[in-house]
Amino acid sequence: MNKTTENSFDVVIAGGGMVGAALGCALAGQGMQVAVIEAREPARDWPAGEVSNRVSALSRSSQNLLTRLGAWPHMRQLGVSAYGAMYVWDQGGAGHIHFDSADVGEPNLGHIVDNRVTQLALWKQLQAQDRVTLFCPDRVSGFEVADDQVEVALNSGIALRAALLVGADGRDSAIRGMAGIGTKGWDYDQHALVANVSHELPHQATAWQRFRETGPLAFLPLADGRSSIVWSTSPGQAAELSALDEETFCTRLGEAFDYRLGQVTGTGPRGVFPLRLSHTEQYVKHRLALVGDAAHAIHPLAGQGVNLGFMDAAQLADVVLEARQQGRDFGALHTLRRFERARKGENIAMLGAMDVFKRLFSNDIVPLRLLRNAGLDIADRITPVKNLFLRRALGTIGEIPSLARPVLDV
Numbered sequence: 001m002n003k004t005t006e007n008s009f010d011v012v013i014a015g016g017g018m019v020g021a022a023l024g025c026a027l028a029g030q031g032m033q034v035a036v037i038e039a040r041e042p043a044r045d046w047p048a049g050e051v052s053n054r055v056s057a058l059s060r061s062s063q064n065l066l067t068r069l070g071a072w073p074h075m076r077q078l079g080v081s082a083y084g085a086m087y088v089w090d091q092g093g094a095g096h097i098h099f100d101s102a103d104v105g106e107p108n109l110g111h112i113v114d115n116r117v118t119q120l121a122l123w124k125q126l127q128a129q130d131r132v133t134l135f136c137p138d139r140v141s142g143f144e145v146a147d148d149q150v151e152v153a154l155n156s157g158i159a160l161r162a163a164l165l166v167g168a169d170g171r172d173s174a175i176r177g178m179a180g181i182g183t184k185g186w187d188y189d190q191h192a193l194v195a196n197v198s199h200e201l202p203h204q205a206t207a208w209q210r211f212r213e214t215g216p217l218a219f220l221p222l223a224d225g226r227s228s229i230v231w232s233t234s235p236g237q238a239a240e241l242s243a244l245d246e247e248t249f250c251t252r253l254g255e256a257f258d259y260r261l262g263q264v265t266g267t268g269p270r271g272v273f274p275l276r277l278s279h280t281e282q283y284v285k286h287r288l289a290l291v292g293d294a295a296h297a298i299h300p301l302a303g304q305g306v307n308l309g310f311m312d313a314a315q316l317a318d319v320v321l322e323a324r325q326q327g328r329d330f331g332a333l334h335t336l337r338r339f340e341r342a343r344k345g346e347n348i349a350m351l352g353a354m355d356v357f358k359r360l361f362s363n364d365i366v367p368l369r370l371l372r373n374a375g376l377d378i379a380d381r382i383t384p385v386k387n388l389f390l391r392r393a394l395g396t397i398g399e400i401p402s403l404a405r406p407v408l409d410v
Contacts, residue, residue, distance in 0.1 A: 009033045009133070010330075011320070012152050012162040014140045014175045018056075018115065019292035019309035020168030021122035025069040026317040026403055028131040032324070035160050036126060037152075038136040042119040051079070053194040053271050054115045055228045056306045057207070057220060061395025061404040063111065065310050068403050071121035078117040081223040082108040085206040091213065091258075104387050106394065109207070112220045112228060118306075135160075140169075142178060150287040150331070164320065164331035166289050168313075171278070173294035179285055185278030185297070190215050191238035193231040195270040196222065197253065200262025203227050208260055217256055227261070229253070238272045283344060284336035289316055296347050307395070308347055314401035315342050342399065 011027055013020045016038030028034045046052075058066070058080075066072040086109060089096035101109045126132050135154060143152045143165055152160040167175030176183070203221040210217045215232030222228055231241070231253070241249060250264040257264075278297040283290050292309030319339040323330035330336075391397045395404060 007035075007158060007160045009035045009160060009162040010324075011035070011164045011166060012037070012150070012160050013166045013168055014152075015167065015169035015173075015292075015294070016123065016126065016134070016136065017168065017170065017292075018118050018122060018306055019313050020166070021119070021126050022065065022069060022071075022310055023166060023168060023291060023313035023317060024132055025071070025122060025125045025129065026313060027320065028126075028129040029069070030317075030321050031131065032320075033131050033133075034129075035133045035135060035162065037138050037140055037154060038134070039139055040137055042123050043116050044120060046116065049079075049224060051114045051196055051222055051224070051226075051228065052116055053196055053228065053269060055112050055220065056115055056118065057083075058111045058113050058118070059307045059393065059395045060106065060110060060406075061400060062307045062310045064395075064407050065314050065401075065404045066118070066121070067407050069122070069125055071118070071125050074121040074124065075113060075117050078121065079114065079223060080117070081112040081221055083110060083112060083205050083207050083221050084108045085204070086209070087206055088209045088211070090211045099390050104390050104394070104396075106396075108205075109390070109394065112207075112222060115306075140174060140178075143175075145285070145287050162287075162331075163329070164287055164289065164336075166291060166316070167294045168291050169294055171293040171297050173290065175288070176280060176290055176294050179288055181285070181290070182281045183278045184281065185276055188275040188277065189234065190232050190275045191235045191272050192275055193233065193238045193241055193270060193272050194229065196226050196228050196268040197250070197264050198226045198266040199254075199264050201260075203261060208257075210257055210260070212256065219257065219261065231256070232275060235274070242270050242272050279348065283340040284333065286333040286336075287331040289336050289339060291316055295343075311346070311395070311401060311404060312343050314403040315339055317403060318401050346399070 010032040012035045013024050014037050016036045020036060024034050024036045063072060066075065084101045086099040087096065099109065101107060126134060135158065139155045141153045141155050143150055149161050149163060150165045152165055167173050169175055202225065203219065205221050207221060208219040214234055214237060218230045219227040241252065244252065246267055250267055254264040276297060280290055280295045283295050291312035295312065296308065298305050298308065316339045319335065320330040323335045328335060
């Protein structure tokens, strides 16, 4: 743990995961004094070539952010898997849609990255910053907000003072709870089973997704030829699948995926986690802001969760740094509301879209099945609409925070 003598900072960030670490790097890189509180250091060593079953599909805008923060080169050394196409089809018919990076003049559609890789690269960037003080292992035990500062108490007994406290401490955010900020949402009555699997046919650097009546099944391409799967299904079936022996599980998985990549020939460890949608009633209070999963949780069918969090971090950095440059109070509520306005609409739109997709495709109602199959085929044929959707997913159009805008040699 690195300490300062007076424990006074510009910003205190509770949570040093991917989103909190990115925000810390962004602010410290522009001269701000930042404290980051995290309960545990990230994993530093794992067997060569190993990919955990918790991966993220990082968009171009997230890649731009990670490049500007200096983390991307290290991530490439540790291993990232580019994919150039996406193919989506429905179990209940012949409807499908195909996206290709060449259609929008991009080298790829994004990268599948082990969360450990992203976390470690950002953590090392934090450690390299002179203006970052890491309190790890530690947690926030409470905080008090005054007109001109927030005082943060840690489990270790240390007291920190800052102009702004940021909650980047995940879906079950303690900061959000201490602030009395409520959430709205619902459980999906679905669990996601995740694993890395090998298969007979090459994945062609393509992300494959089949909509099934119990939920979507995605195969995300890894650089070593395997795929990382996310199988969203009922809690009971997820538990059953998780308990199967390897051979039986591979057979069931191949059948569920319509043998699109041939037989599934092997699987690594399987994990299961519940799915829900949640959204905070507010992102900010005086001297407090929430980012990432502390503010919103989304269905994983489009892999957008961490990308939304990274854009939160980039937008908050823009608002804070601009206010500081202009001599304004960056922790004041009227300043922080600029961040909330910029991100809340974007996040609601994505949460809503994913919820509609989930409800439209995760059923076997005949009229809906016919409608969605026709819709997929029509969307696949209308190239301008399809490419607009693709650029939006890449994060190359719309209101983009400065740190997430295109950079050279990415």
